[in-house]
Amino acid sequence: MIRLLLVDDQHMIRAGLRMLCDAEPDLEVVGEAADGREAVTLAARLAPDVVVMDLRMPGVDGITATSRILAARPATRVLVLTTFGDDDHLYPALTAGACGFLLKDAPPASLLDGIRRAADGDSPFSREVLGRLVRRAVDAAERPALPRLSGVTAREREVLDLVAEGLSNAEIAARLHVGVTTVKTHVTALMTKTGCPNRVRLALLAHREP
Numbered sequence: 629m630i631r632l633l634l635v636d637d638q639h640m641i642r643a644g645l646r647m648l649c650d651a652e653p654d655l656e657v658v659g660e661a662a663d664g665r666e667a668v669t670l671a672a673r674l675a676p677d678v679v680v681m682d683l684r685m686p687g688v689d690g691i692t693a694t695s696r697i698l699a700a701r702p703a704t705r706v707l708v709l710t711t712f713g714d715d716d717h718l719y720p721a722l723t724a725g726a727c728g729f730l731l732k733d734a735p736p737a738s739l740l741d742g743i744r745r746a747a748d749g750d751s752p753f754s755r756e757v758l759g760r761l762v763r764r765a766v767d768a769a770e771r772p773a774l775p776r777l778s779g780v781t782a783r784e785r786e787v788l789d790l791v792a793e794g795l796s797n798a799e800i801a802a803r804l805h806v807g808v809t810t811v812k813t814h815v816t817a818l819m820t821k822t823g824c825p826n827r828v829r830l831a832l833l834a835h836r837e838p
Contacts, residue, residue: 629654629655629656630654630655630656630677630678630743630744630747631656631658631674631675631676631677631678632649632655632656632657632658632676632677632678632679632680632743633657633658633659633660633661633667633670633671633674633676633678633679633680634646634649634657634659634660634661634680635660635661635662635663635664635666635667635679635680635681635682635685635690635693636662636680636682636685636709637662637663637682637684637685637686638682639662641682641709641732642660642662645657645680645739646660648736648739648740649740649743652740654744655740655743658674658676659674659676662685663685663686663687663688663693664685664687664688664689664690664692664693664696665687665688665693667679667681667688667690667693667697668688668693668696668697668700671697671700671701671704672697672700672701675701675704676704677704677705677747678704678705678706678707678743678746678747679694679697679704679705679706679707680707680709680743681693681694681706681707681708681709681721681726682708682709683708683710683714683717683721684714684717689717690708690717690721691717691720691721691724692724694706694708694721694724694725694726695724695725698724698725705727705746705747705749706724706725706726706727707726707727707728707729707730707742707743707746707752708721708726708728708729708730709730709731709732709739710729710730710731710732710757711731711732711733715760718757718760718761719761722761722826722828727746727750727751727752727826728742728745728746728750728751728752728753729752729753729754729757729758729761730742730752730753730754730757731754731756731757734754738754741796745796745797749812750796750797750812751826751827751828752796753794753827753828754794755793755794758794758827758828758831759794761828761831761832762792762828762831762832762835778821778822779821780818780821780822783804783814784814784817784818784821786804787800787804787811787814787815787818788818788830788833788834789834790803790804791815791818791827791830791831791834792830792831792834792835794831797811797812797815798811815827815830818830
């Protein structure tokens with residue numbers, strides 16, 4: 629059972645997420661928070677596996693809440709639900725430790741898949757969000773420091789390019805006709821060899837290294 633904490637200042641969004649998640653036999657909503665301060669308190673008390681986090685909230689915002697939750701409970705997975713107006717918040721939330729970003733208007737199946745992937749240790753990103761993060765980094769005056777590709781095998785490079793397209797581990801496995809566990813092994817190896825801590829940095833590296 630995946631224990632969820634829903635964080636959003638809009639009651640209707642929380643209610644919709646709760647209805648969606650409560651209908652799934654492997655998901656349990658253990659709490660709701662209307663702001664970041666309440667999210668930090670509930671995360672400490674309820675020990676959720678995944679926190680579904682809004683970014684723009686009054687008082688303590690989602691970025692600060694993410695940082696505080698992970699400082700206290702590093703194993704917690706924080707999955708951000710974002711809108712097209714949240715571009716300025718994406719990199720700070722990533723730096724704070726968010727494991728993935730999905731659009732609020734994503735299809736229900738995509739949201740549920742993202743929650744399960746986050747709980748499983750994956751880093752789910754809507755392709756639109758990943759594309760915006762990459763474009764923003766490429767266009768920025770101060771680009772994040774990235775390593776060079778070194779010691780990466782041909783198969784790992786294939787996986788890297790598909791990560792850059794925004795594909796999930798399952799989608800990469802289907803594309804390459806291998807098991808999901810094999811893909812996870814390749815992604816872990818890529819992160820180890822390149823020093824990239826997440827899929828966004830891997831995607832940036834893939835775009836920089838033709």
